[in-house]
Amino acid sequence: MSIELKTETLATDKAGLEKASAILHNGGLVALPTETVYGLGGDACNGQAVAKIFEAKGRPSFNPLIAHVADLEMAQKFGAFSEDALRLAATFWPGPLTLVVPLQKNSDLSHLTSAGLNTIGLRVPAHPIASSLLRVFGKPIAAPSANLSGHISATSAEHVLADLNGRIHAIVDAGPCEVGVESTIIGFDPEPTLLRPGGLPVEVIEACIGRTLLTHIPGAAPTAPGQLSSHYAPNAIMRLNAKSVREDEILLGFGPVDGATLNLSPSADMVEAAANLFDYMHQLDGQANTIAVSPIPNTGLGLAINDRLTRAAAPR
Ligand code: TXA
Numbered sequence: 294m295s296i297e298l299k300t301e302t303l304a305t306d307k308a309g310l311e312k313a314s315a316i317l318h319n320g321g322l323v324a325l326p327t328e329t330v331y332g333l334g335g336d337a338c339n340g341q342a343v344a345k346i347f348e349a350k351g352r353p354s355f356n357p358l359i360a361h362v363a364d365l366e367m368a369q370k371f372g373a374f375s376e377d378a379l380r381l382a383a384t385f386w387p388g389p390l391t392l393v394v395p396l397q398k399n400s401d402l403s404h405l406t407s408a409g410l411n412t413i414g415l416r417v418p419a420h421p422i423a424s425s426l427l428r429v430f431g432k433p434i435a436a437p438s439a440n441l442s443g444h445i446s447a448t449s450a451e452h453v454l455a456d457l458n459g460r461i462h463a464i465v466d467a468g469p470c471e472v473g474v475e476s477t478i479i480g481f482d483p484e485p486t487l488l489r490p491g492g493l494p495v496e497v498i499e500a501c502i503g504r505t506l507l508t509h510i511p512g513a514a515p516t517a518p519g520q521l522s523s524h525y526a527p528n529a530i531m532r533l534n535a536k537s538v539r540e541d542e543i544l545l546g547f548g549p550v551d552g553a554t555l556n557l558s559p560s561a562d563m564v565e566a567a568a569n570l571f572d573y574m575h576q577l578d579g580q581a582n583t584i585a586v587s588p589i590p591n592t593g594l595g596l597a598i599n600d601r602l603t604r605a606a607a608p609r
């Protein structure tokens with residue numbers, strides 16, 4: 294995978310944040326400081342920008358990303374908050390706490406941000422620069438930790454650049470992160486559940502809601518992110534590497550193929566295909582018993598696309 298960008302280091306002043314915001318509006322990637330670790334940010338409503346986040350990280354699979362928002366009001370445009378979720382948000386935001394809540398129905402968040410799930414991880418970071426950037430940008434920023442896949446999270450601009458120089462458009466350098474570990478993640482399904490321990494201690498969360506958190510038991514499923522058993526699975530049977538379409542099938546195309554009901558990318562552009570993947574799977578599901586899928590090369594983002602398709606095609 295060849296990504297060759299000139300990564301600009303931006304200051305934390307007004308001009309720097311306006312530049313960062315403009316890059317995000319144009320679908321570019323900006324590493325930003327948060328109080329926990331640096332995030333690799335892109336416009337959470339722009340599928341191609343989110344696809345580029347996965348490309349820059351070199352991840353071989355799609356896992357749901359945290360959507361960072363300026364405040365609870367912005368969060369509620371994208372997620373539905375139960376009483377417990379509201380209490381936690383009111384008490385600990387801004388701060389190192391991510392709440393995984395049901396996705397609002399008609400939000401314009403990209404399906405790739407939530408990896409096709411009907412829940413969304415939301416967080417209001419406490420770092421003043423993250424906060425200012427979110428206000429200037431005015432929309433949610435999807436951001437995993439700003440490290441290459443398999444590497445440890447970055448807590449300084451130097452760490453970020455060691456991994457991502459030439460792979461992102463810019464970094465806002467605000468020095469080292471205060472907390473240094475990722476946010477604590479709480480889900481509600483519907484009981485409050487600890488999905489990942491992190492910067493906010495479990496005890497204070499339990500004290501706030503007045504009960505013990507369940508702990509996430511992934512069951513037989515592998516615990517690696519992106520392999521969550523809750524991942525969206527279509528009802529239709531998926532037949533991969535289809536070079537032709539049978540009578541009872543519809544085709545999810547890739548590249549210059551004929552007869553596709555939807556085509557992930559007619560020009561075989563991986564970023565475009567990744568941006569469309571979850572949306573198109575949702576759209577085609579229910580239209581036929583079997584969805585045939587054109588072959589997709591296992592290079593670059595193709596690895597993550599094929600990983601997702603393979604799991605969707607696995608017998609259940
Ligand atoms: O402190 C943090 O949380 C940092 C900073 C940048 O905010 N971000 C971070 O993101 O650690 P990441 O992508 O490295 O880890 C996010 C985790 C992933 O393991 C993902 O599976 C989980 O959050 N996650 C996000 N949305 C989810 C959802 N809807 N359901 C279940 N898990 C979710």
Ligand code: MG
Pocket residue numbers: 437438446
């Ligand atoms: Mg990470």
